[in-house]
Amino acid sequence: MTEFATTTRSLVVERDMPHPPEKIWRALTQAPLIEAWLMKNDFQPTVGHKFNFRAAPIHGWNGVTDCEVLEIIPCQRLVYSWNASGDQAPDGLKTIVTWTLKPSQNGTHVRMEQSGFRPQDDAGYRGMSGGWPRILGRLEDVAARS
């Protein structure tokens, strides 16, 4: 029942932050600091290091993300994989997260790109954010479009 396609899409979020790249780099690469804004983790700034992000599980997601550090250029570029974990890995997300820091006029331009979303990861089920009630509330819309 798999209909794999070769095209993938990327998600980009970027923002200018009034802080120096060195400071932002620390927030991106020190485990306790990462936890303060992202998730519990066992990140280490070493290429090849495998680690997890852990969040509270919700319906349909076990809360665990499997990652591996792929590239590090201090204060400029950080790349890690961002994949579904455990029994959800075979059908789940397989993406790459790339952080890029560039000095800007008032601080740093921070860019995050998550790439590798496949069509089967995105069935147009807009606005769903976990839990049965919301899913059920939208079934009618979904059915109307089929």
Next chain:
Amino acid sequence: MHSAPDTIFRTLADPTRRAIFERLAREGEQTVGALTSQSGVSQPAVSKHLAMLKLAGLVRDRPEGRLTHYSAEPQGLKPLIDWMALYGAFWRDRFDALENLLNRMDQ
């Protein structure tokens, strides 16, 4: 193994079938008899809908003696989750949290 989104859409396009699925998701495990009593259609029709829901991975069954109990499969709708929309909201929220942290950090 998850069904393709198209299969799930098609399966849930039928209002009676969708109602059965919603009831299982809201109220938990039930027998065909219990489902029939509120569905307004015959027991063989309910059984047929359940078979199609099961085929689409939306429902699972648990035999117990002569009765079979049906429940909604929590993983069944997973192929419909829009990861890009979810992660778009997720990262924008995390960017806010990152800025808050940076404001609290020493140089």
